[in-house]
Amino acid sequence: MSPCDAPMRVPIYGVTAPQPWCWALQVRNAPVLNLHRAPPADVLGAYVAVCAAAEYVPELKDWMASWHGPGVSAPPADELPTCAVVAVARVSAVSLWPDGERQSRWYVGPAGLWLEDVVALPEPVACEPGPADVLWEVPAPVLARVRLALGAVVGEGKARWAAYEALAARSGGREPASLRERVLRMCGCRRALTKCSTCRTWHCTAPGCPPHTCATGVSP
Missing domain, CATH: 2.30.130.30 (Hypothetical protein.)
Structure with missing residues (x-):
């Protein structure tokens, strides 16, 4: 109780x-x-x-x-x-x-x-x-x-x-519901992030998220 x-x-x-x-x-x-x-x-x-x-x-x-x-x-x-x-x-x-x-x-x-x-x-x-x-x-x-x-x-x-x-869950602020979610790095859109093989930074590959620009490919 x-x-x-x-x-x-x-x-x-x-x-x-x-x-x-x-x-x-x-x-x-x-x-x-x-x-x-x-x-x-x-x-x-x-x-x-x-x-x-x-x-x-x-x-x-x-x-x-x-x-x-x-x-x-x-x-x-x-x-x-x-x-x-x-x-x-x-x-x-x-x-x-x-x-x-x-x-x-x-x-x-x-x-x-x-x-x-x-x-x-x-x-x-x-x-x-x-x-x-x-x-x-x-x-x-x-x-x-x-x-x-x-x-x-x-x-x-x-x-x-x-x-x-409910608001926290919709905003991506809820606690991970599964072991998979606890292990993976998640984007705000709830898709798992991918590590860039060149610059080793995490980015999202979802069409609605900003495209990743590799830092090593940018000229000073």
């Missing part, structure tokens, strides 16, 4: 963060979500739906922009959603103060969920936020909408990658 497919098949827990911290997680400025309680032992590797709390905390915005904070300018309250799931992410590590090995200005403890593979949803999914200090179960109707939105993002990513590979 690839990392892209994983969130579509495994449980997704809910986590709540106040704005603008939730925004910082969504745009990958903040690598960690702080909790007041230690999460379950099996949370490592799990996926979480990041839900914006009902409140916007101006003090967080001030701290983010301060010299002793991360130095990030967060959007104002009227530009950020509340009571909605805005992203899905994977829990890559858990820190428990004071024994946490990871260091960041964003980590204030006592427990920290370090998030990776953050996928911002195209549109916020309305949801009543759960408790801010624990993981919580996302209501089934909300979870269905989250998975649907997440699937759309993942599908678009796969489509872009497939289009890129």
Whole structure:
């Protein structure tokens, strides 16, 4: 199961963060979500739906922009959603103060969920936020909408990658498909190059490619 497919098949827990911290997680400025309680032992590797709390905390915005904070300018309250799931992410590590090995200005403890593979949803999914200090179960109707939105993002990513590979193949930039292609020197037209017996340079004999002019036959 690839990392892209994983969130579509495994449980997704809910986590709540106040704005603008939730925004910082969504745009990958903040690598960690702080909790007041230690999460379950099996949370490592799990996926979480990041839900914006009902409140916007101006003090967080001030701290983010301060010299002793991360130095990030967060959007104002009227530009950020509340009571909605805005992203899905994977829990890559858990820190428990004071024994946490990871260091960041964003980590204030006592427990920290370090998030990776953050996928911002195209549109916020309305949801009543759960408790801010624990993981919580996302209501089934909300979870269905989250998975649907997440699937759309993942599908678009796969489509872009497939289009890129197709373009690379048409442009001669694809990986050799066979041992013969790996051994032979290939022209951009996909025909094998031929070495000139006189000047020993490689050239293409295809009618549509420029004719080879032997360097030894050119007068100074």
